[in-house]
Amino acid sequence: MLKTFPKGGIHPPENKLTSSKPIQRLPVPKVVYVPIAQHIGIPAEIVVDRKDKVDIGQVIAKSGGFVSSNIHSPVAGTVTKLDMIVDSTGYKKQCIVIRTDAKNASNFVETEYPLKKEIELEPQEILQRISDYGIVGLGGATFPSHVKLNIKADKKIDCLIINGVECEPYLTADHRLMLEKAEEILMGIQILMYALNVPRAIIGIENNKKDAIETFKKLMLQEPKIQVAALQVKYPQGGEKQLVRALLKREVPKNGLPLDVGVIVHNVGTIFAIYQAVQHNKPLIERVVTVTGKKMGKASNFWVKIGTPIKDLITEVGGMPEGTRKIVNGGPMMGKALKNTDVPVTKGTSGILVISEDEASRGETKPCIRCGECVSVCPMGLEPHLLMNLSEKGMFEHAGQEDILTCIECGSCSYVCPSHRPLLDYIRFGKSIVKKLDVSKN
Amino acid sequence: MDSPPIVISASPHVHSDRTSKRIMYDVVIAMVPAFLVSLYVFGINAFIATATAVVSCLLFEYLIQKYLLKAEITIADGSALITGILLAFNLPAGLPIWMIIVGSLVAIGIAKLSFGGLGYNIFNPALVGRVFLLVSFPVQMTLWPTAVENNTTLADAVTGATTLGIIKDGLQFGGTMTELSAQLPSHLNLFLGITGGSLGEMSALALLLGGLYLIARKVITWHIPVAVLGTLALMTGIFWWADSEQYANPLIHVLSGGAILGAFYMATDLVTSPVTKKGMLIFAIGIGVITVIIRLFGSYPEGISFAILIMNAFVPLINKYFKPRRFGSKIKAKIV
């Protein structure tokens, strides 16, 4: 029996079209658009000005507080503008526009670093490096990694969990990274175990990535402290709380964090970024992005510089297909639909999914027939039909009592509802109001 | 840049292909075997009754929505069709047509649309229609044409009695189960459908077949039917064990009096049953217990219709008190 979380979950068609496509390098864009709010928390503060020459990897916006992150220039070039542009959230955000210097060789030579095994830094230096080098959660949440790693003395961590689940349909960025950079990821895990003094680590991978499981199992033969766990394919297993439950049978308390049950969870992509920062002095200026869609002939995985406009990616895979209805930043379950393709890739962009007419169409909303499907798939044990109803009627206090804030916005409820009710839309709305109410109360 | 016509809506961007409509039509398909048996047993009468109920349910829904409520017409969603078939299944063959029409009006007009239509009704519409007819026309509603007689004379209702009716009357007049057994159909006949009773409750076999289809298609789960029939069997079993002369055996109880029809097709109505599995079990056990009380101690021999309606009324309460366990609300795991 493969491990999984016991309550709720769905199994949408996997559609992993690009799992056998090696990660290619996208040509360096002529212009990059680097937003200063690419992470959860306080936006970074711009420290360059128009016409400034910047180097590749130079800090161009400084962390604006503890829950914030530095931002580095993905290219060598000239700052041409400090502008407001629409980012993946759909809102206009401050952004640094840099024209790539076509003559600067550092933009084009791609150093493939040899695997470096000895760790030279002290634990404290490692954590500082992670903070300085702009590492944030690359699984999509973009939570600044150093905050997660800042463990108060009264908390004890006994297990580091590496999230290689990639439960979103279509996305294969983590899968490819695990296949191509397994040894580096292993080093990254060891670096973190050393820095945090954690005795063991488990890497959780869903069973639809058997090759990745095999690769790691072979590698870990000499590493008794690191386990590889194959997980049953079930969405949303990549959710931290679900993953911790699946791997360790520990349940993170209602308003708590994995830290409360002695666990830290990091995505494989983040681990790789940590490895590069610590061993090769490389800040987070690029990431793997899956560019995919049923009608995308050349769908594949790419190394992409942060700030690359999404249209460059789409051009690379053969242009926008006929009948495109949606462009999604991320996977089909939790990704954000984009207004246009000028939006840049940010640290949180794990994939670009192009959805056509037939796939995007949502059925007409019908009355709730109280079938209970939404209740049985909710991994958080909520009653989505009730939460939607309460939000619709403006009964936010009651919605709060029904734990609306614990919703992880996985979308499983909306996915299964046979009456096509926009459950999550209303729950999101309800959550935003309940949060405000809570704040005003305190 | 050429910008394509793009939709911006919130996630999730994909959707399962299960729709309420498909669920409804699965229920209709599940009722086909029982309908065929009723045609075989009651001939044209079964067809007339079912057609009347279905057409009037659809028509009333259409007329009321169009002229009274001036609302969206929803007759294509399949739910009125189900109500019609279920209502007919709960009636004796040969019931005057106008009564069937009245029953349909009550089911659709009062039990469904006056509550706000599909999804808002508290009581199972078909059952409300049936119980209304039973209370208003007790004589006609308990004239059960029997299988054999009906094959010769089509329209004449004969005062046959249902299995449970025979037992109830017999026991009341001082009979014992041994004495009554000669008048009762065999267990096998009960199972196959050669017995007295309403249109749809004839053949346990046909109903189970449809019920399994519903479970296989994930329209219903096992919880409600198993708990209803289990409770029924267990409780009647205890009485039978205590005194097998005064109480019928549990197999008779399960196979007759519409227990299977009720447990698989009416108690499981999505709208009028609880949403959680826990709630479903409580609801179903309640139905089982009330059915037994009515059958053994009340004045109606069948009882399951009333039991379901009574428990329907408790569904909002059950939904309120039997909630799913919230993730992280009670920490069992220990930190090693």
Ligand code: SF4
């Ligand atoms: S899945 Fe849809 S129809 Fe079913 S109970 Fe939930 S909201 Fe209602």
Ligand code: SF4
């Ligand atoms: S209510 Fe929230 S957590 Fe539950 S299924 Fe819906 S989106 Fe997921």
